Amino acid sequence: MSFFTSLNFTSSNEDGETELRALRIRGGDRVLCLTASGTRPLDLLMSEAAEVVALDINPAQNQLLALKVAALRVLEADELYAFLGLTGGDRMALYRKVRPALGDPAFWDARPGVIRGGVWYAGRWEKVLRFGAFGTGLIRGRHIDELFAARTLEDQADIWRRHFDDGLWRGAVRTLSGRFFWQHVIGEPGGAFLPDAEGCAERLTGAFRDAAGRFFFRDSDFAWLIFRGRHHPDALPVHLRRENLAVVRERLDRLTIVDGSLADMSGLGRFDAFSLSDFGSYCDVAAYDACWRGVTAVAAPGARYCERVFMNPLPAPVSVDDSLSADLTRRDKAIIYHIRAGLLPGKHPDTDHPPANVTRPVGVEADKILSPGDVLL
Structure with a gap:
């Protein structure tokens, strides 16, 4: 379709x-x-x-x-x-x-x-993001719990640095950011306007690294979808x-x-x-x-x-x-x-x-x- x-x-x-x-x-x-x-x-x-x-x-x-x-x-x-x-x-x-x-x-x-x-x-993108969350949960489930329970932003940023911001994360982002994946697997025409996969990976991994020190992921409806594959009553849209x-x-x-x-x-x-x-x-x-x-x-x-x-x-x-x-x-x-x-x-x-x-x-x-x-x- x-x-x-x-x-x-x-x-x-x-x-x-x-x-x-x-x-x-x-x-x-x-x-x-x-x-x-x-x-x-x-x-x-x-x-x-x-x-x-x-x-x-x-x-x-x-x-x-x-x-x-x-x-x-x-x-x-x-x-x-x-x-x-x-x-x-x-x-x-x-x-x-x-x-x-x-x-x-x-x-x-x-x-x-x-x-x-x-x-x-x-939605098309909800299915993609929930599939990604399933894989992330299999690999980093305990650390996701720690991330969402962080007491301070400093703690959250440290958890991100130690348990998420690694070669496996960057490789996954690079793979999922490819034009071929977007256009022919997801069916997303916006893939035609993506930079190269390396540029996408640098941009997105940097965005998550920065966000880990700016606000609690548990307060973000998007973070819940990315990491948990669902939304939570404490982090719903307005x-x-x-x-x-x-x-x-x-x-x-x-x-x-x-x-x-x-x-x-x-x-x-x-x-x-x-x-x-x-x-x-x-x-x-x-x-x-x-x-x-x-x-x-x-x-x-x-x-x-x-x-x-x-x-x-x-x-x-x-x-x-x-x-x-x-x-x-x-x-x-x-x-x-x-x-x-x-x-x-x-x-x-x-x-x-x-x-x-x-x-x-x-x-x-x-x-x-x-x-x-x-x-x-």
Whole structure:
């Protein structure tokens, strides 16, 4: 199945607290957020945004977000965790409760196996990361326990240095960072834009070494997935934390879900903030610049943006606040990203642009659904 029509990301591998710090969302703001797993758009409902527009070229990712929204509407906290797959439970029975809240249940009716197994770990990348966690656990299980029980950051960094940062770890990262593995084993088109395997290994092993001294891995949802192969109640994304569920539920009507591309958002109105994930991971320079042109065309003057840079650090065609970006990178618990943030000049619209009148995933013309070769254009 094509990467651009399948479930690739279903849990959480980014830090929503970083987005909230970077975007400084105010009451009345409209926010554009790439959908991916749906975690960041839902996290952004913890802000005072008037509207969060979740945009993705992959309709399956938008269907996932619609399912999560429906589950949030009708399930209590423990039922929600069970339905998603974070805990055990009769998920088909819970789906029967969720189904009436879906605008169109056809997508999920056709995927009972995914529902039964829990959508949280159903994504392409979740399967890869859980497989890696299984192997890491076999080799370093006792030391993972020590890592997650470290009393101080100094202790954690020392445990990492002595028991993880070795030739076996670097070799595994090097192997799993190869373009062939990404493109032909995982089926990840972003592999075309990776540096060589040695460069990937140096970058990633350095990122983990640095993170071991910056924050406790036990507080990072991404670290739990990498090392334990699961998420933990004490390290959930912002919107799923028990204390935040009531606020998120209250604000679900502020969320709009749209199938589409960054390169053409002309019908969506003006935005005051942009949460852009690592879209550059799927771009050459021309595609990257075209997407930024699409963003700036709908940016209100002074709009804030947050972009993640993974392995393809293309030159930014917009102003970057280096100090803010460095601070956000230092505090980010997703380990593997550099953060770019700043302000966009934007344009004063000649005429008013009303918000998109879309409240659930919508159909896209066949020629608007992109192939891997099209990347984000």
